[in-house]
């Protein structure tokens with residue numbers, strides 16, 4: 001065995017003189033000898049090098065290499081003054097993403113002693129099918145991109161078994177931070193790419209006006225669900241949770257859905273049951289949904305054939321919509337329970353009383369949330385949102401009226417938006433509530449009169465019979 005320690009300095013000296021030698025060689029040595037000389041030199045230096053380089057290509061065949069993506073995200077978070085050029089792009093509404101530019105090198109130290117060097121390498125390729133037969137990606141691209149990770153050979157195990165997995169984990173967390181919640185429509189052909197838009201709904205639990213108690217219970221429930229992987233596994237239940245939101249129009253059901261999506265960082269998959277042709281079509285669409293997502297079916301009471309299971313058998317004959325309630329429930333309870341994780345299902349309705357008992361029976365949807373008319377605490381939340389106010393002289397009068405009048409959060413919000421001046425908009429709200437109170441009083445009187453009339457009529461009839 002050669003004494004590597006003794007040879008290494010010599011190799012280093014030779015390598016350092018390589019540039020000089022090459023220029024001399026270019027002038028005086030014939031091509032064949034020159035190539036042989038330099039390739040031998042290169043082989044010697046490789047053989048005795050103490051370093052190992054891992055190459056991480058962007059693509060593996062047609063698919064993106066996860067390790068490349070992870071490295072890209074991770075390296076962007078390392079702030080190193082040695083960098084000369086970086087690339088910056090917008091990753092979401094608030095954040096910019098940073099990445100190495102071609103040829104840039106960056107140092108990293110893992111667990112205080114493992115030193116590694118990263119290099120971003122881009123190589124121009126002839127972009128034609130002829131030069132890259134069999135590699136569609138390469139044939140379509142004008143360059144191949146890879147990261148080179150160089151470190152001392154003695155750290156090989158550490159890098160492969162610990163450092164790279166650490167980077168994969170870190171990149172997952174970075175992805176979550178950067179994730180933009182999306183609103184997707186589940187279409188027949190499972191082509192989500194063309195059907196998704198960023199959910200720019202700014203609604204959050206802090207801004208949502210709803211009963212404080214219910215809000216707290218719901219938030220705790222969502223947090224327990226999110227952190228419940230082990231729990232669900234232990235009790236042998238599928239990791240999914242269903243919520244039924246019910247209440248009059250404008251009470252914040254859709255706003256609550258946006259707040260839940262923003263809180264959990266899950267994409268919303270809206271399903272229009274009226275567009276689904278059959279139970280098997282439904283199955284295909286539901287199976288195409290990724291984990292960590294929310295299935296939302298709004299106004300479930302209005303969806304044809306779902307109102308009453310007894311009419312299911314008649315449904316196909318109408319030829320309109322052949323999705324049945326039992327089909328939907330079977331899929332969610334059966335199929336979803338064995339091959340999916342972290343799913344939220346939300347149904348909304350304005351008329352809970354119209355729903356099929358199968359849908360509202362205990363245990364079917366885990367929580368029933370009543371989004372009712374605006375309460376005092378909801379009003380306070382709205383005035384804080386719209387005017388930054390916690391107190392105002394007009395509050396007392398409004399609080400009294402809110403207790404008497406059935407008004408939705410949407411109506412209150414509408415009044416509060418009419419003026420930037422708090423006094424003006426609160427006075428406008430009072431007028432609105434007084435007007436509404438009068439109308440509701442008239443309706444109530446009319447109802448009472450008609451009930452009274454009916455009972456008088458009934459009494460008269462009974463008298464005449466008697």
Ligand SMILES: Nc1ncnc2c1ncn2[C@@H]1O[C@H](COP(=O)(O)OP(=O)(O)OP(=O)(O)O)[C@@H](O)[C@H]1O
Pocket residue numbers: 207208209210247248249250251252253254255256350371409410411413
């Ligand atoms: N609870 C609330 N908190 C804050 N804003 C609300 C609330 N409810 C309603 N709003 C305001 O009213 C608008 C309409 O509310 P939203 O669409 O959430 O009601 P909805 O209950 O889904 O009604 P529908 O039954 O007609 O679908 C919202 O965009 C929001 O501006």
Ligand SMILES: [Mg+2]
Pocket residue numbers: 253254255298
């Ligand atoms: Mg709605």
